[in-house]
Amino acid sequence: MPVKAPxxxxxxxxxxxxxxxxxxEETRLRLLMLLQPQELCACQIxxxxxxxxxxxSKHLSLLKQAGLLASRKSGRWIYYRWPDPSDLxxxxxxxxxxxxxxxxxxxxxxxxxxxxxxxxxxLDPVALCLxxxxxxxx
Amino acid sequence: MPVKAPxxxxxxxxxxxxxxxxxxEETRLRLLMLLQPQELCACQIxxxxxxxxxxxSKHLSLLKQAGLLASRKSGRWIYYRWPDPSDLxxxxxxxxxxxxxxxxxxxxxxxxxxxxxxxxxxLDPVALCLxxxxxxxx
DNA sequence: TTTATATTTCGTTATCTATCAAAATAATAG
DNA sequence: CTATTATTTTGATAGATAACGAAATATAAA
Numbered sequence: 001m002p003v004k005a006p007x008x009x010x011x012x013x014x015x016x017x018x019x020x021x022x023x024x025e026e027t028r029l030r031l032l033m034l035l036q037p038q039e040l041c042a043c044q045i046x047x048x049x050x051x052x053x054x055x056x057s058k059h060l061s062l063l064k065q066a067g068l069l070a071s072r073k074s075g076r077w078i079y080y081r082w083p084d085p086s087d088l089x090x091x092x093x094x095x096x097x098x099x100x101x102x103x104x105x106x107x108x109x110x111x112x113x114x115x116x117x118x119x120x121x122x123l124d125p126v127a128l129c130l131x132x133x134x135x136x137x138x
Numbered sequence: 139m140p141v142k143a144p145x146x147x148x149x150x151x152x153x154x155x156x157x158x159x160x161x162x163e164e165t166r167l168r169l170l171m172l173l174q175p176q177e178l179c180a181c182q183i184x185x186x187x188x189x190x191x192x193x194x195s196k197h198l199s200l201l202k203q204a205g206l207l208a209s210r211k212s213g214r215w216i217y218y219r220w221p222d223p224s225d226l227x228x229x230x231x232x233x234x235x236x237x238x239x240x241x242x243x244x245x246x247x248x249x250x251x252x253x254x255x256x257x258x259x260x261l262d263p264v265a266l267c268l269x270x271x272x273x274x275x276x
Numbered sequence: 277t278t279t280a281t282a283t284t285t286c287g288t289t290a291t292c293t294a295t296c297a298a299a300a301t302a303a304t305a306g
Numbered sequence: 307c308t309a310t311t312a313t314t315t316t317g318a319t320a321g322a323t324a325a326c327g328a329a330a331t332a333t334a335a336a
Contacts, residue, residue, distance in 0.1 A: 013247040016238075017164050024162035025324085026155050042283060052326055057284055059324090076282045076333055092241055099237040100154075103230055109151040129282065163294080180313060190296050195314055197294090214303055214312045267312065 011092040019096045022066035027051065028059050032068065032082075032100050033110045034117060039081035041074075043129045044120050048113055053132075067093040077125060149230045157234045160204035165189065166197050170206065170220075170238050171248045172255060177219035179212075181267045182258050186251055191270075205231040215263060 023029060027049065034040065034048060042060065046053045060080055063069040067090055070083045088094045104110050120128065161167060165187065172178065172186060180198065184191045198218055201207040205228055208221045226232045242248050258266065 011241050011245055013164060013167060013242065013245050016167055016241045016245070017162065019241075020158060020162035020167070021323095024155065024158035026151060027324090029151060029154055029158070051324095053283075054285080054327075055325055061284080073333090078283065095237060095240050099233060102233050103149045103154045103157075104151065107149055107151050107154070133281080165294085189294095191313075192297080192315080193295055199314080211303090216313065263312095271311080 015092055018066050019068070019092055022063055022068055023096060023100055025059070027056075028063055029100065029104060030109060030113055031056075031059055031063060032097070033104050033107070034113050035069065035080055035082055036101060037114070038117075038121075039072075039079045040117065040120075041077040041079045041125060043077070043125060043132060044117070045080065046132065047120050047128060048116050068097060153230055156204050157206070157230060160201055160206055161234060161238060163197070165194075166201055167238065167242060168247060168251055169194075169197055169201060170235070171242050171245070172251050173207065173218055173220055174239060175252070176255075177210075177217045178255065178258075179215040179217045179263060181215065181263060181270060182255070183218065184270065185258050185266060186254050206235060 023032070030049075031045065034045065042053070042057065045060070046056050049056060060069065060071075064071060064080070067083065067087075069080050070087055071078055071080045073079075082097065083093065161170070168187075169183065172183065180191070180195065183198070184194050187194060198207065198209075202209060202218070205221065205225075207218050208225055209216055209218045211217075220235065221231065
């Protein structure tokens with residue numbers, strides 16, 4: 001006897017809540033906008049924020065778990081990016097990413113963060129991590 | 139000397155965060171979907187949820203403060219509704235409401251809640267409030 | 277293998293938030 | 307005016323979440 005197939009177009013309230021909670025935090029919104037044009041490794045991302053790397057890691061993992069980010073491992077580095085179109089079989093995730101992009105496309109914080117990324121991209125990741133360990137912050 | 143005019147199209151990160159937080163809660167998502175087809179007064183809304191009316195009131199006020207709901211007073215009743223198009227000068231609010239609607243349009247919880255609203259609409263609000271005071275819940 | 281290191285996980289703390297009951301508001305009804 | 311009542315505000319409490327530093331993982335370099 002055939003069980004009623006789950007409706008693919010039916011986005012559950014629970015999933016919508018997970019997605020909304022995932023984007024309901026300033027740092028995570030900045031993270032998403034930061035990764036929209038290009039992928040970045042964790043050490044490059046940490047450089048943009050004045051937060052502990054464990055904190056950034058937690059945010060990244062939450063976004064990934066919600067389906068809003070993907071990642072790939074390359075050597076010791078882990079690169080985060082927006083999900084590829086092939087990963088976006090889930091319409092709720094796609095709608096959420098479009099919402100974020102539409103809202104924050106021209107936000108001043110987005111511009112500031114992306115300009116900083118441009119400078120970070122010109123550095124060698126190795127030198128970057130070295131500087132992070134050195135900790136010239138205080 | 140003319141001060142630089144604030145860019146109307148620039149949605150601040152802060153506002154985006156407020157909107158996302160407003161929507162990042164199951165009860166508030168249900169509230170929005172409940173009020174999408176028609177306005178309802180507070181006592182009708184309370185009837186749908188198994189929560190204290192003070193809790194519902196807090197959720198409604200939060201949504202209203204974010205710009206996601208409007209309200210009008212009629213006698214002792216206060217009716218909540220989606221903002222009229224004329225109130226939607228703010229593109230961020232509009233985008234957020236569209237996002238919620240797209241996500242939850244066909245969610246099963248939305249259907250359930252709306253069917254219950256249909257039954258509630260057939261009752262006299264006066265009888266409804268009486269029943270709520272009477273409290274036949276226990 | 278041993279060392280170094282990029283990232284995550286764990287344990288803790290402080291802040292935020294959802295909830296309720298009770299008191300306060302505001303508006304009608306008697 | 308006084309009583310009733312729909313809604314909001316307040317105060318208190320429990321649960322969720324963001325933050326950090328330290329320990330644990332996993333990979334590359336020596």
